[in-house]
Amino acid sequence: MESVVRLKGLTKRYGDLVAVDDVSFDVKQAEIFGIIGPNGAGKTSVVECLLGLRSRDAGSITVLGEDPALGGRSLLTRIGVQLQAAALQDRLRVREAVRLFAALYPKAEEPDRLIAEWGLSDKANTAFGDLSGGQRQRLFITLALVNRPELVVLDELTTGLDPQARRATWELVRAVRDRGATVVLVTHFMDEAEVLCDRVAVIDHGKIRALDTPRALMHAQQASARVLFTAPAGFSAQLIAGAPGVETIEQTGSQVSVTGHGPLLVHVAARLVALPDPPMDLRAERVTLEDVFLQLTGRQVRD
């Protein structure tokens, strides 16, 4: 399948600081590609080089068949972007904003139709400064789509939103892809990447630490599963120690935590059935991308 974005050996320095260090990846058509990492990992620098906003020190970049460093600004007519920490004028109203942005492109969607499509009709006369965080993100996505882009780049879209608004925004991102656009999503929220992205690149200190589907990344974890329960009467660790896939058993007070791989819950349950009074609260805790990240980088993603 055709690559929409192709990075090879991208390197970007600011003085002595190497912000992006030999980063390579391909983004395929119509996928949601995540770039995840903590603040300051180099995500935004990657995106800014990719958009031609910053020059690079080494490597090659092809976006929609063009080199962003050479194409002038024509490439930006084919991309929709919302960068982190970008905003609009406080007194600018929603309809005015969409109309203004439509006027900035040679070809654009019909503003009122787009406003209706993205559920902003009842806010059309509301000023940007009076919108809630979720409504702003909705407007930003609408503006990023005004030029019918082939590629949409969304940088830290849900930072500062409450959980409900974040989930609503995720739906919007899926809808963007369903219209046929390729999406590059930059985030420091692991749950967001896990839920939304087809593939993710984990970036830390300017380097790619891993690149795969969230599922494959989680499977690659040494301990890919964790099972928890309250120890019933007569339980001893011996009972489950030999079960397939079990790697560690930890007991703190009456709480037992088992880690391992494979269908761990099933195997542990099979052993516990032998007890006269089996535990009521046997449950599996899913390994998240957060755990993957912690293992890859040795640090928590949240600041």
Next chain:
Amino acid sequence: MGKALGALTLVELKLFFRNPRAAFFVIAFPLLMLFVFGSIFGNRPSPGLGVGAMDMSVPGYIGMIVGTTGLMGVPGWISTYREQGIFRRFAVTPVRPSAVLLAQGAVGLITSLIGVLLLIVAGRIAFHLKMPAAPVALLPAFFLASAGIMSLGAMIAAVARTARTAQAVGMAIYFPMLFLSGSAFPRAMMPEGVKRISNFLPLSHVNELLSGLWLEGVWRPASVAVLAGVLALAGAIAVRNFRWE
């Protein structure tokens, strides 16, 4: 590009009039000055000069509009757009963020012109204001004056780290200049020592230039040179230090 710039300018113009403070100081305040001082002093031509108090004051009020736009408006517009990330949003569209800056400059000129025209019409109707001796030359003079003072404002925005600082510095420069330049009261009334200080202020030369053309129909070459110099120097410093974010 022309379409984009037109759309940006129209939007910025609307936003200007939605901000009551900016609209008040550029449009309403000079009219207020005209009516307050006009009702006190009238505009009867004094026997010696052949012009009245308002004839002498109105070029200074125009200077006030130029100063308000350039030193209260421009530093705030540029620095808040930078600070809030508005330039950053336009940086990822096919227009450069400089198109937004250009639109802001155009709005500064357009709104100043509206202020000036209202001032002239009101002065004419209420006080039989003497019409300019050199009306055609007044337009390029007004543009030079506006460009010079606006480039000062752009320089302040470029050098200041935050929007708060930019606005404070703009005011700190503007208000003393307002009183020492002959905008608030004519330079002819100033004592010699104050006048000497006044000669160093860019806004004084705006007022000299405009009143020269208005009352006598002559260019003041020294003031033209000073304003062109301010434009070149402040413009260069602004460009050198400019940051979009």
